[in-house]
Amino acid sequence: MDEREYLAAYDPRAYPAIAVTVDVVALTIIGGVLHVLLVERGEPPFLGRWALPGGFIRPGEDLDEAAARELAEETGMTDRVHIEQLASYGSPGRDPRMRVVSISYLAFAPDLPDPQAGSDATDAAWYGVDRLPKLAFDHERILGHALERARAKLEYTPLATAFVGPMFTISELRGVYEAVWGAPLHAGNFHRKVLSVPGFVESTGETTESGGARGGPRAKLYRAGDARLLHPALLRPEREEEIR
Amino acid sequence: MDEREYLAAYDPRAYPAIAVTVDVVALTIIGGVLHVLLVERGEPPFLGRWALPGGFIRPGEDLDEAAARELAEETGMTDRVHIEQLASYGSPGRDPRMRVVSISYLAFAPDLPDPQAGSDATDAAWYGVDRLPKLAFDHERILGHALERARAKLEYTPLATAFVGPMFTISELRGVYEAVWGAPLHAGNFHRKVLSVPGFVESTGETTESGGARGGPRAKLYRAGDARLLHPALLRPEREEEIR
DNA sequence: CTCTGTTATTCTCATACTGAGACTATCTCA
């Protein structure tokens, strides 16, 4: 065993090949509902099954670059996309072909360009997170982790502004929180909170052209502020069940 | 390019081999100061330089298992060690030998078994986080991320209890926070807070055998409670600089 | 044994933050 360790340290190529992939959990909001980008696999394994977009990293390519490339291949989006690393998954057997270590990424997009199927997918679509098909590999687990991370990040970072355009109303911002957290928020308290957190949003002095679709006065327009962290944080409503 | 993608999807072995390693940031508290476990490299590259303990994953071994194994090889610790995945690093060139993707892990240990040098290290030691030597690879960056994660985790999880024994006093717990955060805390307020957060600690009914080394009454002993999250969180003192 | 310095624990008090509810003005749509 020591001999084996010794050899392995010098020449990891003595071990069976390992593939490294990135999988992207791309989130956007459509019609007030959180949606995730999925692709339909065009080849085995899991042919025809929906999966997170992703693929092998290329030589000379950083992990973040690979994730951005994979996302761009399916959506064409490169600008205005926030992307960050999530976690890695490497259980033996998670891919039946060979040992695959996958690094998951979380991406947030403000608008919703119609997705395009990439080279190894037959279709691509946005799915509401409450109406998901069965996913390939361990992608359901990855997606679950990604959603929890996204929900937590909204609490203490201004990430929600990445889901809306460069100018937005407080209500639009509240819509983001409600979509990601899946629960309605108190409009008045949310308004007070957003304006009281230093650097979260800053006023543009402008207002919307007209009132909301279903009535109401014109709303003031804001842009993202310069805060990197929200302090004090904007916490989710009580979630007793997750504490114990 | 499309042809290349196609081939790559079918046979990633067509690409140059990639090695996958785990690197462990093991933290403990010695004399009230946060320490990290480092090993002195016994082989190139970076021969003689200090580095985070780590190594290549083995066939059939899950990532978490690999991290636990690497930690155990250097410390002999297996019980009472909290270990969790942190982030992955895969920049081309971060290891001069070949393409290496490294998955970092964070580990917390309550006591401090004297470290043992593993097979590919000539020495191993606990270093105070304020007195670090120059590290190999991009391990300084990894360590920086790990420390920030550890500091953040203390805020909203009962992780601090992983640094102390099965029974502990509130002051010992405060010592953990002060060591990790690197700042003194208000004893009275800390005490009130710890007892008011549901499920953080629970009373054992016992007290210490004697007072503290420098005087003071016997302290009540507590054990970790059943909370997985601290609510409301125990926040760090203001850190204005990190917000913007 | 007594005195001094430390520490554990509890309190007070002022301030900040939060949830719930209400009120007013403005706008869309029927």
Place this chain on the structure above:
DNA sequence: TGAGATAGTCTCAGTATGAGAATAACAGAG
């Protein structure tokens, strides 16, 4: 023109936090 919805403010009570202080128990020096 009226009904319904929304933006933006306010009030009020309850909770949480920071700072400081008070009390009591204990170790160690003399």
